[in-house]
Amino acid sequence: MVGYAAGAFDLFHVGHLNILRQAKRHCDYLIAGVVSDEMLELTKGRAPVVPAAERAEIVSHVKFVDEVHIESVEDKLDTWAHVRFDQFFKGDDWKGTPRGRDLEARFSEVGVEVVYFPYTVHTSSTRLRTALDLLSTPQPIKAPQTLKDGSQVSS
Numbered sequence: 001m002v003g004y005a006a007g008a009f010d011l012f013h014v015g016h017l018n019i020l021r022q023a024k025r026h027c028d029y030l031i032a033g034v035v036s037d038e039m040l041e042l043t044k045g046r047a048p049v050v051p052a053a054e055r056a057e058i059v060s061h062v063k064f065v066d067e068v069h070i071e072s073v074e075d076k077l078d079t080w081a082h083v084r085f086d087q088f089f090k091g092d093d094w095k096g097t098p099r100g101r102d103l104e105a106r107f108s109e110v111g112v113e114v115v116y117f118p119y120t121v122h123t124s125s126t127r128l129r130t131a132l133d134l135l136s137t138p139q140p141i142k143a144p145q146t147l148k149d150g151s152q153v154s155s
Helices: 014-025 037-044 052-060 076-083 098-108 125-136
Strands: 002-007 029-035 067-071 087-091 113-117
Touching (some): 014 087, 014 113, 052 067
Protein backbone atom coordinates (compact mmCIF):
# COMPACT_ATOMS: atom_id res chain seq x y z
CA MET A 1 0.00 0.00 0.00
CA VAL A 2 1.39 3.42 -1.04
CA GLY A 3 0.68 6.44 1.13
CA TYR A 4 1.08 10.13 0.41
CA ALA A 5 1.53 12.87 3.00
CA ALA A 6 1.72 16.39 1.63
CA GLY A 7 2.81 19.55 3.37
CA ALA A 8 4.92 22.64 3.20
CA PHE A 9 7.30 21.18 5.78
CA ASP A 10 8.59 24.72 6.26
CA LEU A 11 10.49 25.27 9.50
CA PHE A 12 10.39 21.51 10.07
CA HIS A 13 9.06 20.68 13.55
CA VAL A 14 7.66 17.82 15.63
CA GLY A 15 4.17 18.19 14.13
CA HIS A 16 5.62 17.37 10.72
CA LEU A 17 7.50 14.43 12.18
CA ASN A 18 4.32 13.15 13.86
CA ILE A 19 2.37 13.18 10.58
CA LEU A 20 5.13 11.32 8.74
CA ARG A 21 5.55 8.79 11.56
CA GLN A 22 1.82 8.07 11.73
CA ALA A 23 1.54 7.89 7.94
CA LYS A 24 4.31 5.30 7.69
CA ARG A 25 2.47 3.11 10.22
CA HIS A 26 -0.47 2.94 7.78
CA CYS A 27 1.36 2.10 4.57
CA ASP A 28 4.22 0.05 3.15
CA TYR A 29 5.71 2.88 1.09
CA LEU A 30 5.44 6.55 2.03
CA ILE A 31 5.79 9.41 -0.40
CA ALA A 32 6.11 12.85 1.18
CA GLY A 33 4.80 15.65 -0.99
CA VAL A 34 6.75 18.86 -0.40
CA VAL A 35 4.72 21.80 -1.70
CA SER A 36 6.76 24.02 -4.05
CA ASP A 37 7.56 27.63 -3.25
CA GLU A 38 5.25 28.81 -6.03
CA MET A 39 2.33 26.70 -4.79
CA LEU A 40 2.81 28.00 -1.24
CA GLU A 41 2.71 31.57 -2.48
CA LEU A 42 -0.41 30.80 -4.52
CA THR A 43 -2.30 28.89 -1.82
CA LYS A 44 -1.09 30.59 1.39
CA GLY A 45 -0.17 33.99 0.04
CA ARG A 46 3.38 33.91 1.36
CA ALA A 47 6.75 32.51 0.47
CA PRO A 48 8.28 29.80 2.63
CA VAL A 49 11.20 30.59 4.94
CA VAL A 50 13.12 27.56 3.65
CA PRO A 51 13.27 26.96 -0.15
CA ALA A 52 11.61 23.82 -1.57
CA ALA A 53 14.86 22.08 -2.52
CA GLU A 54 16.13 22.41 1.06
CA ARG A 55 12.78 21.33 2.55
CA ALA A 56 12.78 18.28 0.26
CA GLU A 57 16.33 17.43 1.32
CA ILE A 58 15.37 17.62 5.01
CA VAL A 59 12.23 15.49 4.54
CA SER A 60 14.11 12.91 2.44
CA HIS A 61 16.31 12.14 5.44
CA VAL A 62 13.39 11.35 7.76
CA LYS A 63 13.54 7.58 8.26
CA PHE A 64 9.78 7.15 7.72
CA VAL A 65 9.92 8.63 4.21
CA ASP A 66 10.64 6.39 1.22
CA GLU A 67 10.38 9.04 -1.48
CA VAL A 68 9.91 12.79 -1.83
CA HIS A 69 7.84 14.48 -4.51
CA ILE A 70 7.87 18.25 -4.95
CA GLU A 71 4.27 19.32 -5.59
CA SER A 72 3.96 21.95 -8.26
CA VAL A 73 0.22 21.69 -8.98
CA GLU A 74 -2.65 22.84 -6.79
CA ASP A 75 -5.06 19.97 -7.42
CA LYS A 76 -4.21 16.86 -5.38
CA LEU A 77 -5.88 14.67 -8.03
CA ASP A 78 -3.35 15.94 -10.55
CA THR A 79 -0.64 14.93 -8.10
CA TRP A 80 -2.29 11.50 -7.70
CA ALA A 81 -2.38 11.05 -11.50
CA HIS A 82 1.36 11.62 -11.60
CA VAL A 83 2.49 9.87 -8.40
CA ARG A 84 -0.23 7.23 -7.74
CA PHE A 85 -0.99 6.37 -4.14
CA ASP A 86 -3.68 4.44 -2.23
CA GLN A 87 -3.97 6.60 0.87
CA PHE A 88 -3.74 10.34 1.38
CA PHE A 89 -2.78 11.51 4.86
CA LYS A 90 -3.92 14.82 6.32
CA GLY A 91 -4.09 16.54 9.69
CA ASP A 92 -7.50 16.25 11.36
CA ASP A 93 -7.96 20.02 11.26
CA TRP A 94 -9.41 19.30 7.78
CA LYS A 95 -11.80 16.55 8.94
CA GLY A 96 -15.46 17.49 8.57
CA THR A 97 -14.69 20.79 6.84
CA PRO A 98 -16.06 21.60 3.38
CA ARG A 99 -12.55 21.30 1.92
CA GLY A 100 -12.00 17.97 3.69
CA ARG A 101 -15.33 16.53 2.52
CA ASP A 102 -14.59 17.67 -1.04
CA LEU A 103 -11.14 16.06 -0.89
CA GLU A 104 -12.64 12.80 0.39
CA ALA A 105 -15.32 12.73 -2.33
CA ARG A 106 -12.89 13.45 -5.15
CA PHE A 107 -10.35 10.89 -3.93
CA SER A 108 -13.01 8.21 -3.39
CA GLU A 109 -13.78 8.42 -7.13
CA VAL A 110 -10.27 7.08 -7.86
CA GLY A 111 -10.13 4.63 -4.94
CA VAL A 112 -7.95 6.71 -2.60
CA GLU A 113 -8.74 6.70 1.11
CA VAL A 114 -8.22 9.93 3.07
CA VAL A 115 -6.79 9.17 6.51
CA TYR A 116 -6.71 11.89 9.17
CA PHE A 117 -4.22 12.19 11.99
CA PRO A 118 -4.36 14.40 15.10
CA TYR A 119 -3.05 17.88 14.37
CA THR A 120 -0.19 18.93 16.67
CA VAL A 121 -1.81 22.06 18.11
CA HIS A 122 1.04 23.32 20.29
CA THR A 123 3.53 23.51 17.40
CA SER A 124 3.04 25.00 13.96
CA SER A 125 5.14 26.65 11.29
CA THR A 126 2.86 29.69 11.54
CA ARG A 127 3.67 30.10 15.24
CA LEU A 128 7.38 29.59 14.58
CA ARG A 129 7.28 32.14 11.75
CA THR A 130 5.53 34.64 14.03
CA ALA A 131 8.17 34.13 16.73
CA LEU A 132 10.96 34.62 14.19
CA ASP A 133 9.29 37.79 12.89
CA LEU A 134 9.08 39.17 16.42
CA LEU A 135 12.73 38.35 17.08
CA SER A 136 13.88 39.97 13.85
CA THR A 137 11.81 43.14 14.20
CA PRO A 138 14.03 46.00 15.42
CA GLN A 139 12.87 47.31 18.76
CA PRO A 140 12.80 51.08 19.26
CA ILE A 141 15.55 52.44 21.45
CA LYS A 142 14.10 54.19 24.46
CA ALA A 143 15.79 57.29 25.76
CA PRO A 144 16.80 57.12 29.41
CA GLN A 145 14.43 58.82 31.83
CA THR A 146 15.76 61.64 33.96
CA LEU A 147 14.62 61.51 37.55
CA LYS A 148 13.99 64.55 39.79
CA ASP A 149 17.41 64.12 41.39
CA GLY A 150 19.07 64.33 37.95
CA SER A 151 19.96 60.63 37.69
CA GLN A 152 19.02 58.64 34.58
CA VAL A 153 17.31 55.28 34.39
CA SER A 154 17.28 53.11 31.26
CA SER A 155 14.17 51.08 30.60
